[in-house]
Amino acid sequence: MDLARTQRYLPWLVATALFMEQLDSTIVNTGIPSMAASLGVTPLSLKAVATSYILALAVSIPVSGWLAERFGSRRIFLFALGMFTVSSVLCGLAPNASLLVASRVPQGMAAAMMMPVGRSAVVRTFPKSELLRVMNFIIIPALIGPLLGPTVGGLIVHWLNWRIMFFVNVPVGLVGFWLGRQVMPDYRTEDPPPLDIVGLVLFGSGVALLSWLLEVFGEHSVPAFQITLLILLAVALLAAYGWHATQAPFPLLRLDVFKVRTFRISVLGGFVTRLGIGGLPFLLPLLYQLGLGLPAWESGLLMMPAAAAAMFMKVMSASLLRRFGYRQVLVANTMLVACGIACYALIGPGTWLGAIIGLGLVLGLFNSLQFSSLNTMAYADIDPGDASMASTIASTLQQMSLSFGLAMATLVTSFFLAELPQSDHVAVTRALHHGYLMMASLTLLSSLAFRGLRRNDGESVSKGAAAREAGESRHSELA
Numbered sequence: 001m002d003l004a005r006t007q008r009y010l011p012w013l014v015a016t017a018l019f020m021e022q023l024d025s026t027i028v029n030t031g032i033p034s035m036a037a038s039l040g041v042t043p044l045s046l047k048a049v050a051t052s053y054i055l056a057l058a059v060s061i062p063v064s065g066w067l068a069e070r071f072g073s074r075r076i077f078l079f080a081l082g083m084f085t086v087s088s089v090l091c092g093l094a095p096n097a098s099l100l101v102a103s104r105v106p107q108g109m110a111a112a113m114m115m116p117v118g119r120s121a122v123v124r125t126f127p128k129s130e131l132l133r134v135m136n137f138i139i140i141p142a143l144i145g146p147l148l149g150p151t152v153g154g155l156i157v158h159w160l161n162w163r164i165m166f167f168v169n170v171p172v173g174l175v176g177f178w179l180g181r182q183v184m185p186d187y188r189t190e191d192p193p194p195l196d197i198v199g200l201v202l203f204g205s206g207v208a209l210l211s212w213l214l215e216v217f218g219e220h221s222v223p224a225f226q227i228t229l230l231i232l233l234a235v236a237l238l239a240a241y242g243w244h245a246t247q248a249p250f251p252l253l254r255l256d257v258f259k260v261r262t263f264r265i266s267v268l269g270g271f272v273t274r275l276g277i278g279g280l281p282f283l284l285p286l287l288y289q290l291g292l293g294l295p296a297w298e299s300g301l302l303m304m305p306a307a308a309a310a311m312f313m314k315v316m317s318a319s320l321l322r323r324f325g326y327r328q329v330l331v332a333n334t335m336l337v338a339c340g341i342a343c344y345a346l347i348g349p350g351t352w353l354g355a356i357i358g359l360g361l362v363l364g365l366f367n368s369l370q371f372s373s374l375n376t377m378a379y380a381d382i383d384p385g386d387a388s389m390a391s392t393i394a395s396t397l398q399q400m401s402l403s404f405g406l407a408m409a410t411l412v413t414s415f416f417l418a419e420l421p422q423s424d425h426v427a428v429t430r431a432l433h434h435g436y437l438m439m440a441s442l443t444l445l446s447s448l449a450f451r452g453l454r455r456n457d458g459e460s461v462s463k464g465a466a467a468r469e470a471g472e473s474r475h476s477e478l479a
Helices: 003-030 033-038 042-069 074-091 099-123 129-157 167-183 197-216 224-247 255-257 261-277 280-291 298-304 304-346 353-375 384-417 427-445 459-478
Strands: none
Touching: 003 042, 003 074, 003 099, 003 129, 003 167, 033 099, 033 129, 042 074, 042 099, 042 197, 042 353, 042 384, 099 129, 129 304, 129 353, 167 384, 167 459, 197 384, 255 261, 255 384, 261 304, 261 353, 261 384, 261 427, 261 459, 280 298, 280 384, 280 427, 298 304, 298 353, 304 353, 304 427, 353 459, 384 427
């Protein structure tokens, strides 16, 4: 396979897969009421449509790295892309709620394989001097997808049938599958280790149980005593996996990757950062619709400036990281992100619309720089042979942190809202303000982790990119 061609089109392929995954995870929530009415069930009973996807995603991510090493990155990526597209069609054709939920499970499993395998292929294909540029391009769908999802879903439900939400993935998936056959490299291990079945059971069960508990936490249908026991069981399963990983010769997730300092700080610090940021896609529509009384379509449009600002920051992030270094950028920018989230606690019914748009633009810039820094720093000192394992671990923790952040934002808002009616705009706004302040506090706390970075950490990525650009400039001048 032609390396130049692969390097040219592989980022487009991985970005396409990420866009499908991110869009699908948010677009469905808007259509729950219409789906419930069409299928003859209550909206609450369709919560499993989102829960089943999240559980399948969380459980399947850890095994994606082993599958790629065993069967080849090209085969697994194309299989996952095909399964995601077919599952989308089955979701759109589902005649009842049970089959809709059942179709979401393979869709979540496919999404779990696409991103870790795609990211690992990128890390193996490109030199570290180009990772910042490539990751900047790939991460854009991760920023745009959650913002476009509610808007696109609202428009589809308002003007068309809810089933169209799932069919949107079909043409994108077909184009991605065709492109993947042309450019996806086939990385694999000649003699892969056996699959860690015990580790898969322990870790998968612990993550699935914890994810499910966070989804149902606060519902009166589940007794508090039972919730407590299940939380203890989930923690015990994850702790058992931690012990098992130190004893097994070929663990499912090799925890020794955390010995790489830059990877450890980036992934664990990023985990706490995403706990704060992860609640925004849920809290912002509530503030705009329930707090300010805006219609759904206008609420969606108010989230668009952040996406535009995120794309603009991709042009600036490389130069900022070169000039100030990863340590300074991550410490300062994390505090700026926290301040931006906290500023939403100042927004009320009388707030000028221009101020809301301006805040969205500013926070979009900060979030974009944060994700670019975290996603490239994680691989700055990772050996090529550990790229697949590092990508699997990073993707697992990222998904968990975003899901946990969403659940925590829901819990805080529900706690302060208590039994007050959602028609009380003042009460809803006050409850949401507490949610923003808690999310901001978590984000601010994560800035302490990035102080453990050294001044020259990440130079193989940021300064290497600068040297490459300078070399290309000199070459063009000589030509």
